[in-house]
Amino acid sequence: MKVVTLSGSIVGSKTRTAIDYTVQSLKEKYPKHTVTLVDLADYDIQFSDGRNYLDYVGDTKYVTQTIMDADAIILGTPIFQASIPATLKNIFDLLPVDALRDKVVSMLATAGTPKHYLIPEHHLKPILGYMKAQVVQSYVFIEEKDFAQKQIINDDVFFRIDRLVEDTMILADTYQKIKEEEDKKYDF
Amino acid sequence: MSMEKYRINPDQGLEFGIYTLGDHIPNPYTGERISNQQRINEIIKLAQLAEQAGIDFFSVGESHQEYFTTQAHSVVLAAIAQATETIKIGSSSTIISTLDPVRVYEDFSTIDLISDGRTEIIAGRASRVGNFELLGYSLRDYEALYEEKFDLLQLINENEVINWEGEYRAPLRDAKVIPRPKEGWLPIWRAVGGPPGSAMKAGRAGVPMFLATLGGPATSFKHSIDVYREAAANNGHNPDDLPVATAGLFNVAETTQKAMQEVYPHINEGMKLTNGQGFPKQHFAQGADKRDVLNVGSPQEIIEKILYQHELFGHQRYIAQMDFGGVTLDQLKEKVEIIGNEIMPAIKKYTSKRAED
8 A cells, every 4th residue: 555644834843753753653563555755845846727737747746646646645734824834735736626536544733732723624624525535533633842852752642643543544444445345346 | 500500400410420539548458559650540540430330520639748649630630531521520629729720720721621621620728738838838828828719710710811919829910811611611619628617608609519528417517508508698699500519438339238347447547547547436337327428338328328418408419439548449440330320320310300390
């Protein structure tokens, strides 16, 4: 299975730190799967102009293609102005409307204040649903106080990320089995 | 009926056509891809087979990206004009946005003369947009380019000498666009896909409409046709003068099951390569339902589907895409025969105005 972890901001370090641990957890527990980390800060991505993703070039093509090829995606996002960053929204805008069909998607969010706790629920899940993702319902919410010097300092966060990884992979495995069984029912 | 100027007589029943996008995709059963040259020659051959089977129309599309081979679609059409005698031919579609309408008109007038008055233009604006950068245009002007260039194409069609000024092409002063087509005029259609907004624009312009119908319930496409006719009527055009055509995926075999089985890999793999996403099996399975526009099935199922669509749409032409995704010419031969021998006679019988009426 192809798993992509996406760090959805081009500034700051908290989301990347959390995603780094996510990758580590994935690799330890699921060594047979391919894990690709995409940190948007590492790429020069253009704004969506509505074209089919195959018509983009360079970094934009690489990132969209990587997401399109994934079976499971773990999204990491900071909260900016009570919403997801524009850089992450742009990724969704670059993709076809049903780009996340047959993909399992889960989320972790980092934020400066606990007041943002419901932002992924209200801003990110509706987008994932519209794009036909199989969404892992519970997500990990990590606050500023859980980080120091680009490290996670609250052990509870590790446990929660481990559970997110496990939930994601359980759903991805299950979904793949269901999909195979359903596809077998068709005689074409 | 004044659809006559579009060379269509609705009394003779629904026209049946075949179209190709000029895709050049490996055969998913063998993994092998024929050469560009063979593919182009087979498209010309398919047009000849269509003519022999009595099919009304054959058209070739323009796409400027990988896995396509009829970028110079007007050149392929010229070869088809020469290789055939009676079948109507056209483009499906010409991406007018990134071409010079003067040059397009010169080409298609010439093809019309070669074909002795059988040529039509279906002008679209591309769903894939590789052509924009390749041909020196900006995708930012996607809408404006199409509208301006389509209008100019129509102006040239109506007038041999034109005076014109626009944003995306040098002005034309007392410009004579020749040669003129055989009848002095070409049927020019607007290619429409996606949400009903485009159909409304075609209606407002009073131009015949070609509607792409990839899959899904026929009733949702009826909505586009209804708003098209309504927009035409609201803007001083008589919808009875304006033909409507639909285009969609097609496969026929002895049984619906076999028709679905044999074509699914072609469509699924072909769409992955040309569109970046396959055709979900669940949707494809629903396509067998009579109410779905996907014309895949046994001859009888297809006849019923097309007649159902005709009842809903009241359209004048249906064109079938049956070569997509590396279907072999041998397979196409058989299917073209079934269309000519079984499907078309039934469709004409039920959609034409009988003598006694």
